Amino acid sequence: MRIDIITCLPEMFKGTVDQSILKRAEDKGLAQIHIHNLRDYAVNKHNQIDDYAFGGGAGMVLMIEPIDKCISKLKAERSYDDIIYMSPDGELLSQGISNELSLHQNMILLCGHYKGVDERVREHLVTREISIGNYVLTGGELAAAVVADSIIRLLPGVMNDETSALTDSFQDNLVAPPVYTRPADYKGWAVPEVLTSGHEAKINDWRFDQAVKRTRQKRPDLLGDESNN
The missing domain is CATH 3.40.1280.10 (SPOUT methyltransferase, trefoil knot domain)
Structure with a gap:
């Protein structure tokens, strides 16, 4: 390009x-x-x-x-x-x-x-x-x-992990879900257990649900009529 x-x-x-x-x-x-x-x-x-x-x-x-x-x-x-x-x-x-x-x-x-x-x-x-x-x-x-x-940043090969751009905010008309990193517990503020479970399907479901929830809270305009449900 x-x-x-x-x-x-x-x-x-x-x-x-x-x-x-x-x-x-x-x-x-x-x-x-x-x-x-x-x-x-x-x-x-x-x-x-x-x-x-x-x-x-x-x-x-x-x-x-x-x-x-x-x-x-x-x-x-x-x-x-x-x-x-x-x-x-x-x-x-x-x-x-x-x-x-x-x-x-x-x-x-x-x-x-x-x-x-x-x-x-x-x-x-x-x-x-x-x-x-x-x-x-x-x-x-x-x-x-x-x-x-x-x-x-969307060109193949530019990002080290090419799947990263696919999970960015707005790619599927949703904002990105919450993300966490170590330590899993800081001052009693714990990371959701599902993210440390190793269960990929449950993690993906949780991320999608959280993305929808966060979009409804922060950017309901992206959901159109769904924001009123």
Whole structure:
């Protein structure tokens, strides 16, 4: 998998792509993340990439020309499954979307900034828009890092235990059940006996029941009508 990230703040990714899961995936040759500085495609010698909005109003807008030049260069080198604009009004990121995107070979993540991008970018250059929540960030860089992490960790071979991702929260529309580790008794706070029983079927049943219970308590929206039962 290859992810190309277009940003006007490339330095924001230095502490992200060279750590943890993303670094492991790159070291194993399972994923590549390339950061592209939008200012390299600026329209003049002043490295201009933004301008005032037509019609007035506060804030600056990322211009279409630098974005188009960058995307066009990348598309001339390879084909892309998706060109995704990180936007607060895009479709809300979910585990299902991450699962879907993890099947892609190549994608571009475009990070907005200031008051966003020229609307013609959204109309003609991107294929999808994704949000990580109902709030506004200074730019799309943190959102792009979240999307990249959520996708790359799902690639076969990235995680040491490939079954781990299958039991994550939201994979089956449930949050994860409680987990415990040693000691089995700490200050009188004991681990549920079933988890130390060695009985795999009973343990699996307990985990499923606990996942449903916890989802009903903490995220009833995931259960739909079941939350009212």
